[in-house]
Each structure stands twice: as structure tokens, then as C-alpha cells.
Amino acid sequence: MLETKNLSKKFGGLRALWDVNTKIEQGTIHGLIGPNGSGKSTFFNLITGIYQPDLGSHINFAGQDITTRSAHQIAELGVSRTFQLLRLFLDMTVLENVMVGYHCHSPYGILSPIFLGTKVRKAENIIREEMIELLEFLGLAEFADIPASELSGGQKKLLSLGRAIAMKPKLLLLDEPGAGLSPVNIDNLMDTILTLKERYKLTVIVVEHVLKLVMNTCERITVLDHGKKIAEGTPEEVKGNRSVVEAYLGKEMADEEIRRVFTG
Amino acid sequence: MIELLVRINNSIYNLSRVHRLLPWLIAYLVLLPLPKLLEFVLSDYYIDLANRACLFILLCVGLNIVKGFCGQVTVGHIGLYAIGAVSSALLAINYGLSFWVSAPLAVLITGFAGIIVGLPSVRLEGAYLALATLGLGESVRIMIAVTPALGSSTGIMLIPAPAIGDFVFDSFERYYYLVMTLAVLGIYLSFAILRSTTGRAFQAIREDPIAAAVVGINVTMYKLLAFVISALYAGLAGALFAHMPPGYLHHNNFTIIEMVTLLLMVVLGGIGNIWGGVIGAIVVTIIYDQTKDYYFYQPLIFGITMVLLVVFMPRGIGGLLGRMIVKKKFIKNHEDKVIDFA
Secondary structure: OEEEEEEEEEEOOEEEEEEEEEEEOOOOEEEEEOOOOOOHHHHHHHHOOOOOOOOOOEEEEOOEEOOOOOHHHHHHHOEEEOOOOOOOOOOOEHHHHHHHHOHHHOOOOOOHHHHOOHHHHHHHHHHHHHHHHHHHHHOOHHHOOOEHHHOOHHHHHHHHHHHHHHOOOOEEEEEOOOOOOOHHHHHHHHHHHHHHHHHHOOEEEEEOOOHHHHHHHOOEEEEEEOOEEEEEEOHHHHHOOHHHHHHHHOOOOOHHHHHHHHHO | OHHHHHHHHHHHHHHHHHOOOHHHHHHHHHHOOHHHHHHHHOOHHHHHHHHHHHHHHHHHHHHHHHHHHOOOOOOOHHHHHHHHHHHHHHHHHHOOOOHHHHHHHHHHHHHHHHHHHHHHHHOOOHHHHHHHHHHHHHHHHHHHHHOHHHOOOOOEOOOOOOEEOOEEOOOHHHHHHHHHHHHHHHHHHHHHHHOOHHHHHHHHHHHOHHHHHHOOOOHHHHHHHHHHHHHHHHHHHHHHHHHOOOOOEOHHHHOHHHHHHHHHHHHHHOOOOHHHHHHHHHHHHHHHHHOHHHHHHHHHHHHHHHHHHHHHOOOHHHHHHHHHHHHHHHHHHHHHHHHHHO
């Protein structure tokens, strides 16, 4: 589904990402973990075209080379993401937020609204109904007409997920979906993500600091540290990996203790 | 007051369910006898004022598309207005084209100019973009002021009035029917754009360009499109201004002061709010006209008003009212639900 070869990114003298080779299989949930500043967000930004990778990098998505494509072209291919800081369209209504997500699938041209056609109105009604259905699934339907800025934190999080789903993606990148949520809410969120994955047949990559969430749901995990890939494998394999534990907790702590904390 | 607005809003909604164009038709029919009324109560002069208000409505609605929907701070709009006015006037005088040919051509020319004004927006944002567009807008005026072929200091005179057969739009009253029709059409179109994928893309770019790109919006193209659409509005307003009786235009009509007036209208009405822009255009045109005796203080008053507005009422009149209506509806819906539960 997604394959990166020698993926690198330098910011001035700082190597944010260093020759990362990884492969994400179709239909899996793939975890991406690592301490702060290890390059997880940079990885997302490179794949979605927000940053351009350095020379020599290759990103392959669904059989196409997307290394040099711009963000909107990659989105059109079916890669969608959420942001750590959500980046919702706060001044637009909740419904409009998800409708923007539908942008690529809009069945009429950009200038057709000027010609007052019935086609546009019919298409708009269909889009609206479909999006309200999505909001109902997320439990946000009753807020459809109020500005996104007036939602609570958890609802905003759901809405950002809804916007990403509205794009009908093949690959969904979630940037810290659990940040700032209580343990109960995290469980609910994980259920929602799993349901969405089944319903829309998604491949999912999750960046997350809440390790319990990653260990319980991801089929494979990639661990980054200082921009380098230090481990990859099933949760069990990663848990037992000495360098992963060191990256998180330092060399001094005893293995036994470490593992206990780590599995929480 | 709010109750009344909610009620008006609801009745408009009910009318639009009968047919989506019905509220517009009713609004149009209500506005049609306005010049007769103005002439009867006040004088001919106020019809001219209404005409100018309609021109400013077109300009405001256009500026709102690029500034309000798309969030690109442009201060060169009045330059586009000038391009529309001068090109239509010259096409009509030099090539003897009728208004119905020269005006669309002028609108197209202005659209191309819109691309040029929009190009800096690809790289620049906020205050820097404002400076760049300000330079472009002002250079258009200076160009007109120094080129004899474009009117220079004497201006362009004897611009022919538009005509359909024998019906010549040569009086204030007759011209009103033309500008008012086009203004209503312009407002309607701007709603059509706002409530489409295109309009949502504009708003998404305003809110967050990165998130917009990630959902698949071609940010550069949509920014330019917003500039072009707003330029088309400005070009139409300009062409209408050129052919308006007495058929005379001068570069003094396109100064930076006019631009500030235009910005004040949009800010007062509410940035990004179509009805707000319309309200702003009408209110400011009337105030501008009524305070003509204090000509020297006008820029000062306008400047202070703008600062106060931005600080205390950043959403303007339209934004304030719109939000109140939405909130009222939301609360009412919730109360209904609570009653259902009980």
C-alpha cells in the first residue's frame, strides 16, 4: 500500500528523518511511535506532501510514485490525515467542515455554480445527506449547523476524524488521536477508529504516545528515534526490543522495571 | 429585534421552499418602485445615490469573495474597478461598440487583470499581500492619470448610455433599473458560489491553507480563482459606473480614499458575510453622502470607525446578526427536544 525508501528530510543542519525504509500493508493498522522529536510528524508531513522530501527519497503509494507530488494531488489519490492540533475550519459550521472533506469527489466543475444549474443543487443535496449520515455516525448530527469553534475538545477531535473520513480515503494517517483524552474516551475513540476501518476498508497509520492504545490495536509497529527507524515488528517484538526501551527510558533503568512501566 | 429577524429568516426559508427563486423575485419586485418613491418623497438626486449604492454593493460583494470567503487581504480592488470603467468607456467611444458588447469585454479584461493582482497571493500573506496589491491598484490610477489616451487629467467624457432598442438608460431613474437588476443578480450569484464546493474551498483556504491542501484543495488555483471572480464583479461595477449618467469618469474616482471607503463597507457589514457587505455598502454610501459638507474630516472619521469596528465588532453588523439567528435556532431546537423528552 505505502512504501518509503531512504525517506530523509533535513531542516538546515538538523536531520529530522534519516533514510527511513518501511512498508505498510493494505488493510492493516500500523503504529508509529517514538519519543518527542523523533520524526513522526515529519514522516506524516512528507507522505501527505506538506513538505517535500530530500533528494534520493522515494514514496510509493498504491503503485504510484508520489515523492514529488503536491499535497492536493496526494489527497486526490486517497491519502487523508488528521492533525495533532486538529486544524479544523473553525469559522465554518460542523456540516461544512465535513463537506469540505468531500471536495475531491464533488461531481461538478468549479465554475458550474455560476451557471445556476439544477445539477449543482441536486449534487449538493446528495452530498449534504451523505455527510449528515456521517455526522450521525460520529454523534455530531445535532451540531451540524453551529460553528466548529463551539464544539468541545472531544467533539472537535471526532469532527477532525469525520473530515478525514469524508474524503473516502484508502490510507488514513492519524496524528495523535488520543492526545488530551481521558482513558475512557480513548477506548471509545479506538472503537470508533476500528469501526471506521472496517466500514470503509481503510489502511490506517497511527502516531500515538499512549502506548497502551498502540499496543492493543496495531498489527505492526514502527519505532523512530532521532529520525532513524530503530525497530519494526508486531507489538510483542517491539516490546521486547532493547533499543526501543532505551530510546524511551534511557539505559539506566532495569529491564524488569522498564517492561512493567512500558506495558502499563 | 432578534425575534423579528428570526421570523423574517424563517419566512424567507418557507418562501424558498415553494421555489428557491421566490424570495429573490419578491425582493426584486419590492425594489423596483424605489426610484418613484425616492422622487416623490425626496428628489431626483437620491435616485443617483441609490445607483451608486448599487455599484458599491457589486464591489463589496466581489471584494467579499476574495477577502471574506478566501481570506486574501487585497487593497487593489479599486484599481480593478478603474480598469473595468476605463476599458468599457474607451471601447464604447473609440470603437463605437454598444454597452452590451463593451461591458462584457471590459469585464473579461478586468478578469485577466484580476489574475495579475492575485499572483502575489501565491507567495505573500496578510499585510505583505495588502502592500503588494495596494501598489498594483494605485499604479493603475496613476497610469490613467498620466496617459492622455486613458483620460488623464481631463477624464473621459460623453460616454454613451446603454440602450435596449429605443429605451435608453439615460436618466437616473432608468439607469436604476439596470444597476439594481445586476446588483440583485450579483448578490444571488455570490450566494450560489458560496454554497457550492467552490465556496467551501475558498473558506477552507481562509481558515487553514495547510488543512485545505490536505483535503485535496488546489490552494494556488482557488486563490487565483477568487481573485478572478472578484475582479469580474469589479469590472462589471466599473463598466456600469462609466456608462452611468452623466457619462463622465475621472481618475479621482479611483483613489485610495475610495478603497478605504470600500474596505469600511465590507468591515462594517462583516467580513465574509454577503448580506453584511450589502448592508455596509448602503449604510456607508448614505453616510458618505450626508457628511459631504465635512469633506476634510471624512477620512479621519472613516479611519476611527474602522479601528473601533475591528476592535469591538470584528464580525460587523452582518456577522453579529447571523450568529444570533443561528444561536437562537440551535437553542430553540434543543428546547423542543427537551420538551419532547418530558
